[in-house]
Amino acid sequence: MNKPHIVILGAGYGGMMAAAKMQKMIHPNEATITLVNKHDYHYQTTWLHENAAGTLHHDRSKIDIKEVIDRNRIKLILDEVVSIKREEKRVKFKNRDLYYDILIVSLGFEPATYGIPGLSEFAYSIKDINSARLIRERVEYNFALYTNEKKSKDGRLNIVIGGGGLTGVEFAGELINHIPTICKEYDIEKNLVKVFLLEGKDCVLSGYDESAVQYAMNSLQSRGVEIINDAVVKACTEDGIIYEKAGSEYKILSKSVIWTAGTKANSIVERLNLSMDHGRVKVRNDLRSIEDDSIYLIGDCSLHYDQNGNVLPSTAQIAMQQGEFIARNINAKIKGKEMTDFLPDISGMITSLGKDDGIAEIFNRILFGWKAAVLKRFADNWYLFKLGGIQLLMKKGKFNIFH
Amino acid sequence: MNKPHIVILGAGYGGMMAAAKMQKMIHPNEATITLVNKHDYHYQTTWLHENAAGTLHHDRSKIDIKEVIDRNRIKLILDEVVSIKREEKRVKFKNRDLYYDILIVSLGFEPATYGIPGLSEFAYSIKDINSARLIRERVEYNFALYTNEKKSKDGRLNIVIGGGGLTGVEFAGELINHIPTICKEYDIEKNLVKVFLLEGKDCVLSGYDESAVQYAMNSLQSRGVEIINDAVVKACTEDGIIYEKAGSEYKILSKSVIWTAGTKANSIVERLNLSMDHGRVKVRNDLRSIEDDSIYLIGDCSLHYDQNGNVLPSTAQIAMQQGEFIARNINAKIKGKEMTDFLPDISGMITSLGKDDGIAEIFNRILFGWKAAVLKRFADNWYLFKLGGIQLLMKKGKFNIFH
Structure with a gap:
């Protein structure tokens, strides 16, 4: 050679x-x-x-x-x-x-959209910097439109997350925390905004211990995320998402469907x-x-x-x-x-649920809340250190651990 | 009584x-x-x-x-x-x-859209807080979309301002200054973005002295605004604006048409x-x-x-x-x-052309550049003072006079 x-x-x-x-x-x-x-x-x-x-x-x-x-x-x-x-x-x-x-x-x-009609045309995915930024802008654009519309505003302020895996849950946790800030920026009442998390299985975060799943669901629901389990997505359209649950078909009107399920x-x-x-x-x-x-x-x-x-x-x-x-x-x-x-x-696994909240299963222990969140930041910082040494860690690390 | x-x-x-x-x-x-x-x-x-x-x-x-x-x-x-x-x-x-x-x-x-087809459906107006914020978001949303599109991107980064009166010129002056910042935020090359200013008459800012008009046009053009005079807008569509000039019809592709002409x-x-x-x-x-x-x-x-x-x-x-x-x-x-x-x-009249630039005709004098910009801030501050006294002036005034 x-x-x-x-x-x-x-x-x-x-x-x-x-x-x-x-x-x-x-x-x-x-x-x-x-x-x-x-x-x-x-x-x-x-x-x-x-x-x-x-x-x-x-x-x-x-x-x-x-x-x-x-x-x-x-x-x-x-x-x-x-x-x-x-x-x-x-x-x-x-x-x-x-x-x-x-x-x-x-x-x-x-x-992966599994051939579900409309997903690749109308849903947004978190796959890279460009697509993540687009989701932020899509939500903000719809909020800005809302206060300018005189006719039907159905679903303009509904945000639907398809998929209750790691990404879907982590995104829901961040988004729901950020809603008050976006509402203030666009002069919208908080209670008009709805965030839905659709999961095809009978619980979110499959693979996690039952207690961790319960913790995560409580954390999200208490902040206003509506979790719908056993919801099999059938189609995405220009004005929302259609899913089947227990034999019936439902539609959620939305201009911001984020697909994270696979x-x-x-x-x-x-x-x-x-x-x-x-x-x-x-x-x-x-x-x-x-x-x-x-x-x-x-x-x-x-x-x-x-x-x-x-x-x-x-x-x-x-x-x-x-x-x-x-x-x-x-x-x-x-x-x-x-x-x-x-x-x-x-x-192990560590999942963020938003600022200072999370769940983790690590070394056969289950951690909840801020301990999991601290662990997640530690893991992120550890990666930066391995990749680029102390310099990269200092430049890009997350250090607001206790603030 | x-x-x-x-x-x-x-x-x-x-x-x-x-x-x-x-x-x-x-x-x-x-x-x-x-x-x-x-x-x-x-x-x-x-x-x-x-x-x-x-x-x-x-x-x-x-x-x-x-x-x-x-x-x-x-x-x-x-x-x-x-x-x-x-x-x-x-x-x-x-x-x-x-x-x-x-x-x-x-x-x-x-x-006022003077019955021009499509303007009320597809064009944006600067009329209040909600509509101004929507224009900002519309431009940013299109920039965010651009880096996610694989197919034709024609006109996604074109911004068309219809009307070269006070509002159109002032908006053009601010926008062209802000383009580099937006480009940085959305990872877009500056030279891909085009800002057009369409005016139906044979010059912008009609009513101003010829020398002030020339100054304003030079100021905008040197920063990249393409001014098209004698352009009579015929229609606005979902993908752009159609105008007539010297007997021929032209179309500029754009997803962000801002109508300021009346x-x-x-x-x-x-x-x-x-x-x-x-x-x-x-x-x-x-x-x-x-x-x-x-x-x-x-x-x-x-x-x-x-x-x-x-x-x-x-x-x-x-x-x-x-x-x-x-x-x-x-x-x-x-x-x-x-x-x-x-x-x-x-x-008199004072018109801003962006940060530290403007024109003014006041007390039979014509002012250009930073002098006009300072005068404009002074007039804005004077209004605040008249409306709400020193307290409102201090709270809402524009005091960054020299940079």
């Missing part, structure tokens, strides 16, 4: 962590490393619900890639993937083509002609695709099973671990050593 | 000034005075273009009526006029009826069955309507001619003078004295 060309697609949690670790392990004499990303920034996907709700400015969630990447070690290219030609080991971008020896696909997720891998990987399941590409224990030795998939693009045969969740935690792991493994491969198997280390 | 009931409709420049002066002149034993307004705030109509552009928060333009009105002297009612029954001397509001002996109609203006009296007065012209009610020299001795009309509702037979402009300056005048005249009438005739005192 000549000096190999390692191409990393996407600077999300997985890709950034892989690049940050590789630049320390792999010498430019050993391999050429290129990181390609659409924007010049990495962003905190786990903070996007705050940007969408308007409680945290999106600039806080952005991290300049150049602050993390040593460009003497890694070439940074801003471009957008069009397609991957596996047989030629070539990636076609909008403005160039690149040949690779080793390809790390960390292109993240897209919202993700799949970036659609680029669907056209790779590799084995897939659950909308993601199946990988071997070393995170290579089953059919192609040169392609590694991490984060939301990759489908991996743990020791018990369960699908690993699509979380930032796993993506980061996979990024670190793959850096070590590719370093080993380049240096002629054995590659190892990925062993996920899931220490 | 028993103790008369004076009802003031609308707390704009005219109504507020009338109320503020009357409460000092007329004792509660002499007359009952009621001020009815839709909102609990008065607003600086002459600052709305800044609220719409996003350079000044709308809260800065609001003045709490209760801060100006002495409620031991004047009863303040929040309600909306539905109709005026002249023969019964009764005003029907949404939530009540009131009988009057003297009625002061100061209900302000509405945009005003008429609040449509409530159209149904009064009084003599009208130019969309306003003709008044006698003492500002009573020609047909009805009990009804006084001031500000944008009233059509008055100066000594030379010219129609008085529809400006804040005139409205305030009429408010003061009418307070004095009604006070005279109540005390059994002679009423006098209104003599407008037009000291």
Whole structure:
């Protein structure tokens, strides 16, 4: 093998962590490393619900890639993937083509709409900085319109969140806290605004312990979120959302439907002609695709099973671990050593419910309220420290822990 | 005459000034005075273009009526006029009826669209706090949408201002200054944004001296506003505006058309069955309507001619003078004295072109640039002082005179 060309697609949690670790392990004499990303920034996907709700400015969630990447070690290219030609080991971008020896696909997720009519046209998703900012603006625009309308205003102030998983619940918690501020800005009475959270299963946050779920529901409901369980979404229209519950069909009028109920891998990987399941590409224990030795998939693009045969969740935690792991493994491969198997280390789950509130299951304990919220900030700060050291932590960390 | 009931409709420049002066002149034993307004705030109509552009928060333009009105002297009612029954001397509001002996109609203006198709559906107007805020949000919403669109984005970042009069020019001047800030917020390249100013006549700011017009055009054009004179607007559509120039028809694609080319009296007065012209009610020299001795009309509702037979402009300056005048005249009438005739005192015109820039014609002099801008702030502050004394001036004045 000549000096190999390692191409990393996407600077999300997985890709950034892989690049940050590789630049320390792999010498430019050993391999050429290129990181390609659409924007010049990495962003905190786990903070996007705050940007969408308007409680945290999106600039806080952005991290300049150049602050993390040593460009003497890694070439940074801003471009957008069009397609991957596996047989030629070539990636076609909008403005160039690149040949690779080793390809790390960390292109993240897209919202999964499961073929439900109208969702892709009329619903909004929290998937990146642009879409999170759009949700904030969509809500504000509707509030601004409201005081200018003389005719029917049905549903203009209803906000519907489709999906009571992590993102839906976290977004609901932030949004409901922010409603009084938005109401003040637009001269609207608070009690005219309604926030609905629709969940298809019989409870939100499935996977969490019953007591944590109860805590979360109480927390949201006491602040005014209307949670509707067993609500199977049938369609989204220009003026609202239609769902079925216990055999009857209901419609909630709304101009702001936010769909958070599920993700799949970036659609680029669907056209790779590799084995897939659950909308993601199946990988071997070393995170290579089953059919192609040169392609590694991490984060939301990759489908991996743990020791018990369960699908690993699509979380930032796993993506980061996979990024670190793959850096070590590719370093080993380049240096002629054995590659190892990925062993996920899931220490727990932490879910924010808004400012100073949350739930967590960690080290077999369940935490509620401010303790969970503090833990979440700690985890966020820990990531920043691992990615960019003390400097990045100081610049982008969340330190308002007790205020 | 028993103790008369004076009802003031609308707390704009005219109504507020009338109320503020009357409460000092007329004792509660002499007359009952009621001020009815839709909102609990008065607003600086002459600052709305800044609220719409996003350079000044709308809260800065609001003045709490209760801060100006002495409620031991004047009863303040929040309600909306539905109709005026002249023969019964009764005003029907949404939530009540009131009988009057003297009625002061100061209900302000509405945009005049001259029957041009589509303007009332698709164009936005700067007419009050709500509509100014909506324009700000409309522009921001379109900018937020832009970075989320994959298909045609034609015109999403074009902003068209219809009308090169005072409001259109002042709005253009503020908006073009604010574009870099909005672009930064929404990650958009500045040169993708276009601001058009369409004027039907052969030059903007008609009425101003040629040198002032040239200065204003240079100022706007040098900052990127595209001024199109002799552009007769034919229609507004969901996706833009159509105009005719020199026999040809043109279309500018835009999702944000702001119509500033003309005003008429609040449509409530159209149904009064009084003599009208130019969309306003003709008044006698003492500002009573020609047909009805009990009804006084001031500000944008009233059509008055100066000594030379010219129609008085529809400006804040005139409205305030009429408010003061009418307070004095009604006070005279109540005390059994002679009423006098209104003599407008037009000291000049001042037009802002954005931060620290403007033009003014005053005391037969023409001023440009920062001198005009300072003068404009001085005039704004003078109004606040007259309305609410030193306290209101300190609270709401514009004091950032030199930067």
